[in-house]
Amino acid sequence: MTSTVRRAGGFAAVGTLAFVVPAATGVRSLDLATVAAVAPFVAVAAVAVTAVDQGSSWFDLFARPGDYEDGKLYGLAAFALAAAGLALLAVRFGLPVPVFVGVVLLVAYGNLGQRLAYTVRTDEFVATAGFVVVGFVAAVAGQVFGTRIQTAVGASGADPLAVPTVLFLGASGAFVAALLRSVLFERDDPLVMLTVGLLLWLFFELDPSVTAQRVVVALAVTVLLGYLSYALDTASLPGMLTGVLLSFLTIVLGGFGWFAMLITFFGLGGLSTKFRYDEKLERGIAEENEGARGSGNVLANSIVALFAVVAAAASPSHIAVDPVLFFYAFAGAVAAAMTDTFSSEFGGLYDNPRLITTLERVEPGTDGGVTWQGVAAGLVGAGLIAGIAALLQHVSPLGGGVILLCGLVGMTVDSLLGATVEGSVVGNQGVNMLATLAAAITGTGLVVAVGLV
Template identity: 55%
Template structure:
């Protein structure tokens, strides 16, 4: 057993203190506060120090890693006093500790990003689920299917944060995962074990294929998996079809004549593999729409159809904009959308007629499945979704020509464009009396 695996095992043992949360009640923070104080002020040598010390801890003879982890757990435990579910507290702490242990075990054999990330996510899921199920009989309880969904979401969120942050930022990861899962659990998740198992299997397959095809980086892959999982469980497989259409077609379009786009300076970085910022910029509005749909009718008391049109309009925009830029970028004679003057390829806000046509086709490629999967929206609803997509694509070009690289980066522009597409689809559907 390597030193890193032993250290991760010791951290997991400390994390298991969270299982006493329902028995300790408001005093659930005490064990972690005690460990944190010992790590920061008392233990500066000996076998215990060597067991928990990270390389940087030796210089100042202080267990900063253990102190940070314990004090972050203390902060989460204090929230139990104001309603943070004990099973969710235990699940979050064990998720991070168990995921880290699994990742270190994999790292002892290989340092490749995919297996180590998969090891963390799998170990974190199992530890988080197990902790929730152990604690539930002693607390208010959570259904096993909902516990599995929360554990899977937490594992993916933690894996994503760890992929973009440093290992010393684990306390931030712990707090972030706990708070996000608290919000999601308050939605009143209604699902079945079979649905969650199916969702996890589908999203795992999606992640592997996107990474294997080179359409997503590790952070982009994990972000896409998280969005897919939330969409399937909280929205349904019909919503997921629209999302996966964007991921599949949009991802592959980045490979279209990549060498030519690279030579022209308009290609995506990392050989077309999209990162988490790109995925979130295009999908954040859709994610909020899914969460809003899951929260209806209480407490928002708004028609659930509103959130569907927002979701579909945002996805149609993302699809239209992606195809417009990825396909239009290989053609000559782009023109600035605001003035019509010829500009060099890759200029923000530049369009070609071929790109505009591809973007229109992308919006329709989302609207048509929506029509067949959600017959209640009718042909008019499908048309309005496509119109929302084209409006959002046009807004993206306008934002690109006016504010991009001045006040906003590309991800910010993508977010605003999908927001425009969502609002246009919702507004037109409301005027048409579709909800």
């Protein structure tokens, strides 16, 4: 057994202390329950930085590379304190205790699964798959047994979580944690734990009306598509994880019609990047990493759409807004991302682009440069999104026109920002996000103006 596997096993053992928290909720005194829940993790942190000396077997078991430089188990202490912070939120401030247990076990045992996968095959994709699978199982088990422990000790409010909710939270947490770990360092696991805990708390409060069948189908579809995108090199590992997370949430919280629009952008957008790639490389307009899109690129084009999906799930129960508005915000943002991608990937192959602000001729690849071929390709992209919305979401011709116009607005804003502020004020990813935001705002404004809501 390698040292990294042993260390992961040690952290998993510490994570198992999370089961103390649901047992502590049976204590009638809130103050005593808080102490009982938090104390084990605080004790581990205290021992890690004061009582374990470098060179001892316990130090060698838990020490991360940076700990040897400091001579203290700061990694273990930070991990334990992050769990203590979430335990405090669970006992005193309403974070569901089973969700707390699931999050701690997800990170702790997911890391063990990743390290074990490394011993089988030294491949990042396989290792990440090990984290997701083991983390998901641990999160589900933590929620189930956390609820049972609360019930056994007679804790108030220990209502069993519905199976779809358990699966949804477990899968969402596993994908988010894997994504964060792919762009951060192992020592950042405390940050991962806190972030996932707060996010799953939000998802729990949304109380989405989902079925176990939809969650399982969403898992199968998104994992398969994620693997294909990675295998075909249309996305890096973080980019693939970002796409998988966004797709999963879109299916579960939005529906298959919403997902069809999103996956059309991911699929055709990725393939358009690969189209005549060598020629784009010669012209200096090709995406880096052989066209494989990273997490920043995927998020920049999709974060507005993701917000719209979550907001739609929260309306009208938590947000007093018609969910139709958020649908058009989502469709408009996706149409803008599709339009911008098609216009740049296809339009960049043609000579004599003109700067959108002055119409002077510029070199291919110049920010803000447009060609009529690129505009035409962009409109085709927006038309595809509008057509899918009409076919699967029964959007009226007027609604389809709104989505098409959103795509045009997003493409125009992207070019205007590219010609004026890109590079000096914001980067390319910031421009992409602002363009999709402009399209989403346009969509919501137009549906109100024309009376679609």
